Amino acid sequence: MFAAYAARIDRDHPLSGLELGERPAPESRSGWTTVNVRAASLNHHDLWSLRGVGLSEDKLPMILGCDAAGVDEDGNEVVLHSVIGQTGHGVGPGEPRSILTERYQGTFAEQVSVPTWNLLPKPKQLSFEEAACLPTAWLTAYRMLFTNAGVRPGDSVLVQGAGGGVATAAIVLGKAAGLRVFATSRDEAKRKRALELGAVEALESGARLPQRVDAVIETVGAATWSHSVKSLRPGGTVVISGATSGDRPSHAELTRIFFLELKVVGSTMGSKDELEDLLSFCATTGVRPVIDEVLPLDRAREGFERLESGDQFGKIVLTAN
Numbered sequence: 001m002f003a004a005y006a007a008r009i010d011r012d013h014p015l016s017g018l019e020l021g022e023r024p025a026p027e028s029r030s031g032w033t034t035v036n037v038r039a040a041s042l043n044h045h046d047l048w049s050l051r052g053v054g055l056s057e058d059k060l061p062m063i064l065g066c067d068a069a070g071v072d073e074d075g076n077e078v079v080l081h082s083v084i085g086q087t088g089h090g091v092g093p094g095e096p097r098s099i100l101t102e103r104y105q106g107t108f109a110e111q112v113s114v115p116t117w118n119l120l121p122k123p124k125q126l127s128f129e130e131a132a133c134l135p136t137a138w139l140t141a142y143r144m145l146f147t148n149a150g151v152r153p154g155d156s157v158l159v160q161g162a163g164g165g166v167a168t169a170a171i172v173l174g175k176a177a178g179l180r181v182f183a184t185s186r187d188e189a190k191r192k193r194a195l196e197l198g199a200v201e202a203l204e205s206g207a208r209l210p211q212r213v214d215a216v217i218e219t220v221g222a223a224t225w226s227h228s229v230k231s232l233r234p235g236g237t238v239v240i241s242g243a244t245s246g247d248r249p250s251h252a253e254l255t256r257i258f259f260l261e262l263k264v265v266g267s268t269m270g271s272k273d274e275l276e277d278l279l280s281f282c283a284t285t286g287v288r289p290v291i292d293e294v295l296p297l298d299r300a301r302e303g304f305e306r307l308e309s310g311d312q313f314g315k316i317v318l319t320a321n
Helices: 044-050 133-148 166-178 188-197 223-230 254-259 274-284 297-307
Strands: 002-006 018-022 032-041 070-071 075-080 111-115 119-121 156-159 180-184 201-203 212-218 232-240 265-268 291-296 314-317
Touching: 002 180, 032 156, 044 297, 075 133, 075 180, 075 232, 111 201, 119 274, 133 166, 133 232, 133 265, 133 274, 156 166, 166 180, 166 212, 166 274, 180 188, 188 201, 223 232, 232 314, 291 297
Parallel strands: 156 180, 156 212, 180 201, 212 232, 232 265, 291 314
Antiparallel strands: 002 018, 032 070, 032 111, 032 314, 070 075, 075 119
16 A cells, blocks of 8 residues: 655654655454545654654654544544553553554555544544544644643633644634634744634734733743743643754743742643544534645655645645545
8 A cells, every 4th residue: 555654764854764655554453443544634743753753763664644534444434543552442451652653553544553442433524634633733732722721711822833733723722712812923924824713912933922821832842932931920831742943941941930830731642532522622613623735645745845844834634545
């Protein structure tokens, strides 16, 4: 079957290890189901995999891709929850949880196999392309906002780095949930798009906000960390799920954190139950993922190049079958 996969690890030039071509189809396995992939979306996790973060040389070649929606062996339209081994379903009792492409072949292929437990029905209101955007970036944003930040309608939130998949999701979900959302970006066009999606104000990165916020959704890391901490009201929460600009800020702001009793909460992906809630939320409210571009699987390299450049606004989706 045709697939986009990591053939080599290169920390400095990750796309040099990306190859497109034939790979073996999934083998039948007890407790697992093979899905015919209709759509799969790119995440920064895929670029990190090509750099060797979470993916070791002995696992190569590895088909990339965490997210997908497709059709199972019985003709059901399904969405994949891409955290494998979270509850032991389909794996050994001693196996730690992992995300697809760390231990198991991913979704950028015509077929993918996952534990049957990891499949959820795709709501009929969502297209395959829309549903494929939800299991990583949108689920991450959902958990950051509603589980780890603990915000309620009427609260204020700062979303750093408008344009990325998680940040875009946080703006849309926050608006739909009645939050007062502020966003930042270095790019004027992305700030304009953030306003169109429902942000009450979009500012240049590092700019002073008109008010202190209840929570900050942080995925950028070192470049925005100090600004994130300084933007919080006393007792506020910064939730971090990524560090695309690096994980070592020049100022950790420790004094401000303890003096104002701020909370720093790490967040990774989300649970199957949260994904089910997110799917229902999108189906019933009309909220839809923001899609930057849809490409056929054989043009996956273009999608990776766009993701690496940071030019995208929203999700990049690959279609198969």
